[in-house]
Amino acid sequence: MQVLTDKDVVIMPAARFSYMTNDIPYRYRQNTNFLYLSGFHEPSSVLVLEKRNGNPYFLLFVKPRDPHTELWHGPMTGVERVGEFGADEGLPLSQLSNYLNALPKSKTIYYSNILTDDDISDNIQQFLASGRSVQDATPFVDYMRVVKSEAEVNVMRKSVSISAVAFKEVMKSTKHCKTEAQLEAIMEYHCRMLGAERLAYPPVVSNGITNNTMHYINNDNILRDGNLILMDAGGEFNNFASDITRSWPVNGKFTEAQKDVYNEVLNVLHLCTAAVKADGQTNLNTLHAYSTQLVEQALKRLKLPISGESSVRRYYPHTIGHWLGMDVHDVGTVSNELKLMPGMFVTVEPGLYIPDEPDIPPELRGIGIRIEDDVLVTKGNPYIFTKDVPKEVKDLEAICAS
Structure with missing residues (x-):
């Protein structure tokens, strides 16, 4: 977080859930930069790192718990428990677009273009195309990891x-x-x-x-x-x-x-x-x-x-x-x-x-x-x-x- 200022925001989506063939999934493996920053193993999620009044602030956008998904794929963390991963705030994934569009245009966006869910990618790309200053977040995280x-x-x-x-x-x-x-x-x-x-x-x-x-x-x-x-x-x-x-x-x-x-x-x-x-x-x-x-x-x-x-x-x-x-x-x-x-x-x-x-x-x-x-x-x-x-x-x- 030392490289971030109050004018910077890091946006990083989770890796997508992929299939070998019809209805047969690969075992899920989270993108390692996303995992390094969040510790969160679930797909269909987005982490956001920013500074508020000089202090680090970690948001995690996730899908709410859903009985049908849990029946087929196992327990979900849900918005209520993301604090266990160190998040300051958990929000439903459906609120991601509203959050992004409310960011001032003076913010510099650090983004990692990870292969993620199509709807997440579409929302983020549409936001980035709206005249934002964008930098690649990957090198910064890589140098933290080395x-x-x-x-x-x-x-x-x-x-x-x-x-x-x-x-x-x-x-x-x-x-x-x-x-x-x-x-x-x-x-x-x-x-x-x-x-x-x-x-x-x-x-x-x-x-x-x-x-x-x-x-x-x-x-x-x-x-x-x-x-x-x-x-x-x-x-x-x-x-x-x-x-x-x-x-x-x-x-x-x-x-x-x-x-x-x-x-x-x-x-x-x-x-x-x-x-x-x-x-x-x-x-x-x-x-x-x-x-x-x-x-x-x-x-x-x-x-x-x-x-x-x-x-x-x-x-x-x-x-x-x-x-x-x-x-x-x-x-x-x-x-x-x-x-x-x-x-x-x-x-x-x-x-x-x-x-x-x-x-x-x-x-x-x-x-x-x-x-x-x-x-x-x-x-x-x-x-x-x-x-x-x-x-x-x-x-x-x-x-x-x-």
């Missing part, structure tokens, strides 16, 4: 701990599984049993050559002896995501070639993680530049054909990491140039994806490996929240054999 409070850090710790246990259970169960889908099912089962609301994103569960497809989410192949598994997955707990990647052998034992590539990726991970510092200079872009230098050195040691930065991208096409929080790729408007500060969460996820092509040494063809940790920026050394998920070769082989 640095976590102590309470948020604790929720992140729990989210990651759930996923860490689930990952270890998947590794232990690999020897009993025949398909990628079974590994995915084990991951989701343990995340949900330990309290996660859902998986934070569609997981990547691949083996063999499909490890080299960044967003492979079909997860429908047979596990083949001699292949490496690549799993990129995480649970969402209390609306905070975890995001972990590990790579390990289907049969529980790395070949020498797989081990060589794996240890090169692991070395990049260790060095880049150590560089996650709030030193006034480091940001995600400088981390990525550093990782690219390290990967280039690794490619030379592996005797893979390279000729400059474009060749490095042949084997390492993504960046070293991203912000992490309520969304997996968190706070999308925050620049990677922003200097790291204590309380920020970043992923560190180097990878090597070696194509199955004639100019590649035969023993390395088709090997794809990524290792990803969730890291908290502190005033001192970085804290690795995913440290309990095995990633050393000996530890991976041991847990797969257990």
Whole structure:
């Protein structure tokens, strides 16, 4: 609220309730900026933040309780109980247009264009088109979200701990599984049993050559002896995501070639993680530049054909990491140039994806490996929240054999 003056008003609608097909809904997930500001999980609502006489004032427009809606979709909060979410005032959604039209034209409107109910969107758009001064609210909220409070850090710790246990259970169960889908099912089962609301994103569960497809989410192949598994997955707990990647052998034992590539990726991970510092200079872009230098050195040691930065991208096409929080790729408007500060969460996820092509040494063809940790920026050394998920070769082989 510090950025607001008495002349400013923030208007943000809730995410719409969506359907897979006729009468079959998706599970509802609230827009995370709306949720961050309100804590309110219901659709068909609008939050308004303003200042009155210099003091913050929070209004929440909601649908009144309705027996028919509650019969089909469950209990509603209603106007009477929005105070439980910290709102200073609750009003029926039907009064939104009257409230908006009564705002003086001298007010600057900060609005987030969220995919919401058609009638809400129509009302707000009609109001905004009436000669109002409008700014995008999203960047302001995103910058509030990028640095976590102590309470948020604790929720992140729990989210990651759930996923860490689930990952270890998947590794232990690999020897009993025949398909990628079974590994995915084990991951989701343990995340949900330990309290996660859902998986934070569609997981990547691949083996063999499909490890080299960044967003492979079909997860429908047979596990083949001699292949490496690549799993990129995480649970969402209390609306905070975890995001972990590990790579390990289907049969529980790395070949020498797989081990060589794996240890090169692991070395990049260790060095880049150590560089996650709030030193006034480091940001995600400088981390990525550093990782690219390290990967280039690794490619030379592996005797893979390279000729400059474009060749490095042949084997390492993504960046070293991203912000992490309520969304997996968190706070999308925050620049990677922003200097790291204590309380920020970043992923560190180097990878090597070696194509199955004639100019590649035969023993390395088709090997794809990524290792990803969730890291908290502190005033001192970085804290690795995913440290309990095995990633050393000996530890991976041991847990797969257990």
